Amino acid sequence: MATWNNLDTLASYKKLAGLKNHVDIKEAMSGENGATRVAKYSAPMAEGLSFNYAAKQVDDTVLAALAELAEESQLADKFEELYNGAVINTGEKRLVLHHLARRQLGTDVVVDGVNKRDFYVSQQQKAADFANKVHAGEITNAAGEKFTTVVQIGIGGSDLGPRALYIALENWAKENGVAKMEAKFISNVDPDDAAAVLKSTDLAHALFIVVSKSGTTLETLTNEAFVKDALTKAGLNPANHMLAVTSETSPLAKSDDYLEAFFMDDFIGGRYSSSSAVGGVVLSLAFGPEIFARILNGAAEEDKLAANKNILENPDMLDALIGVYERNVQEYPSTAVLPYSQALSRFPAHLQQCDMESNGKSVNRFGEPVNYVTGPTIFGEPGTNGQHSFYQLLHQGTDIVPLQFVGFKNSQIGMDVVIEDSTSQQKLCANVAAQIVAFACGKKDENLNKNFEGGRPSSIIIGEQLTPESLGALLAHFENKIMFQGFLWNVNSFDQEGVQLGKILAKRVLAHDTDGALKSYSDLLNI
Numbered sequence: 448m449a450t451w452n453n454l455d456t457l458a459s460y461k462k463l464a465g466l467k468n469h470v471d472i473k474e475a476m477s478g479e480n481g482a483t484r485v486a487k488y489s490a491p492m493a494e495g496l497s498f499n500y501a502a503k504q505v506d507d508t509v510l511a512a513l514a515e516l517a518e519e520s521q522l523a524d525k526f527e528e529l530y531n532g533a534v535i536n537t538g539e540k541r542l543v544l545h546h547l548a549r550r551q552l553g554t555d556v557v558v559d560g561v562n563k564r565d566f567y568v569s570q571q572q573k574a575a576d577f578a579n580k581v582h583a584g585e586i587t588n589a590a591g592e593k594f595t596t597v598v599q600i601g602i603g604g605s606d607l608g609p610r611a612l613y614i615a616l617e618n619w620a621k622e623n624g625v626a627k628m629e630a631k632f633i634s635n636v637d638p639d640d641a642a643a644v645l646k647s648t649d650l651a652h653a654l655f656i657v658v659s660k661s662g663t664t665l666e667t668l669t670n671e672a673f674v675k676d677a678l679t680k681a682g683l684n685p686a687n688h689m690l691a692v693t694s695e696t697s698p699l700a701k702s703d704d705y706l707e708a709f710f711m712d713d714f715i716g717g718r719y720s721s722s723s724a725v726g727g728v729v730l731s732l733a734f735g736p737e738i739f740a741r742i743l744n745g746a747a748e749e750d751k752l753a754a755n756k757n758i759l760e761n762p763d764m765l766d767a768l769i770g771v772y773e774r775n776v777q778e779y780p781s782t783a784v785l786p787y788s789q790a791l792s793r794f795p796a797h798l799q800q801c802d803m804e805s806n807g808k809s810v811n812r813f814g815e816p817v818n819y820v821t822g823p824t825i826f827g828e829p830g831t832n833g834q835h836s837f838y839q840l841l842h843q844g845t846d847i848v849p850l851q852f853v854g855f856k857n858s859q860i861g862m863d864v865v866i867e868d869s870t871s872q873q874k875l876c877a878n879v880a881a882q883i884v885a886f887a888c889g890k891k892d893e894n895l896n897k898n899f900e901g902g903r904p905s906s907i908i909i910g911e912q913l914t915p916e917s918l919g920a921l922l923a924h925f926e927n928k929i930m931f932q933g934f935l936w937n938v939n940s941f942d943q944e945g946v947q948l949g950k951i952l953a954k955r956v957l958a959h960d961t962d963g964a965l966k967s968y969s970d971l972l973n974i
């Protein structure tokens with residue numbers, strides 16, 4: 448059994464803390480040194496991806512200290528315990544089994560007589576069979592016509608991951624002849640969200656998936672009622688158009704109002720649920736079950752690498768360790784995720800939840816306050832768009848923001864044009880290469896307003912093309928990175944008590960049970 452200790456009690460952490468500013472990135476990345484580092488500091492990921500950390504503030508000395516930290520904090524042992532079914536989510540006393548939904552790792556985990564691997568596989572099979580029947584026209588609307596659109600109703604983890612994955616493969620699927628149904632998403636309780644989607648959707652040919660692990664989320668239940676109302680007003684029977692994805696213990700599971708229900712369980716956290724039926728049903732309907740299976744395979748391949756004890760061969764663990772060095776030793780408050788891929792436009796939004804809801808904690812896994820900083824603020828946008836927006840602060844602002852770039856050598860659609868001797872894809876990739884060096888090396892100018900200090904660290908994940916497999920590997924990389932960081936900070940990354948208070952107060956506002964400032968704001972907003 449691994450032992451769980453606070454980061455600041457570890458001898459290896461104290462050693463690491465002595466290496467503050469050990470590497471001058473500007474110097475390290477200039478001239479031939481830079482070229483040597485780019486070749487040397489790269490770790491293969493699954494599915495042809497690679498994690499290049501040449502422009503991070505590391506050298507062999509820092510890496511050796513990070514390896515000691517990984518060993519002393521027993522990261523690999525903790526991961527092994529997690530996927531073999533230990534109660535890692537101490538706050539809710541739950542297992543953490545999203546890796547098992549990808550089938551590859553670990554022994555069989557049996558809870559209350561149920562083999563969990565078999566359970567997840569059976570739900571995937573059920574989603575696959577259902578999707579195949581919809582595509583074949585064996586499951587149709589009341590008029591016997593095929594469904595053409597699928598609309599997911601969910602929020603947080605029941606929206607962000609599946610939506611990011613759908614958008615990531617939408618064009619790829621069309622290009623590769625596997626686009627089966629258009630997918631849309633309703634998440635916000637703002638009535639304009641549901642209204643806009645409903646107005647642009649052919650209701651008679653649409654399937655709606657109500658996705659809520661708990662089955663109690665206000666926004667989702669409200670939007671479900673909103674959609675049912677629209678279906679009824681259109682003369683359609685909601686029971687012929689609605690599906691549910693929920694946990695077996697949720698109130699939704701007991702309803703007969705759905706054409707079909709698919710299940711996950713309490714051992715898969717909302718923000719880690721893309722690999723379960725939460726992502727599986729919508730993605731199998733949109734692209735076919737084979738494509739969803741390919742995403743899972745990519746994730747499973749990355750998970751295998753995450754089990755490696757050697758940090759130089761474990762890009763997920765290494766990324767996590769470098770992130771903790773940046774956060775706790777270098778004291779950088781935030782991290783930007785910058786995919787140079789329009790298809791990944793919602794991936795940073797997914798990571799915002801996955802990372803900040805997991806590691807935005809002030810107490811350790813035993814409920815005691817920690818004396819060090821934990822999860823950084825995460826934000827991001829695709830490049831090159833971000834360059835024309837917030838990169839000013841990243842280049843010349845007073846805070847240093849570590850950067851995580853993602854880039855692909857090839858586009859998904861392949862349509863391109865040569866303008867001034869280069870393709871658009873080449874321009875995209877040229878920009879990410881330029882940014883890494885600009886951030887690291889800077890450029891001296893006598894005019895301080897035009898001076899670039901440099902010394903701003905970044906890493907890049909490079910792939911051939913964004914495919915189902917590489918997307919799965921990318922998803923798993925960040926999930927595993929976040930998990931390892933939670934282990935290092937000794938926090939429970941798998942609960943989210945911090946979201947409760949706002950929900951409780953909103954209920955009080957709606958019940959007119961307010962006083963003080965809550966009453967004043969309620970009045971100002973005309974509630």
Ligand SMILES: O=P(O)(O)OC[C@H]1O[C@H](O)[C@H](O)[C@@H](O)[C@@H]1O
Nearest residue numbers: 603604605659660661664717946
């Ligand atoms: O899937 P649900 O139970 O409806 O939950 C949806 C989301 O809402 C909650 O407030 C949590 O903060 C998220 O972790 C969760 O993903």
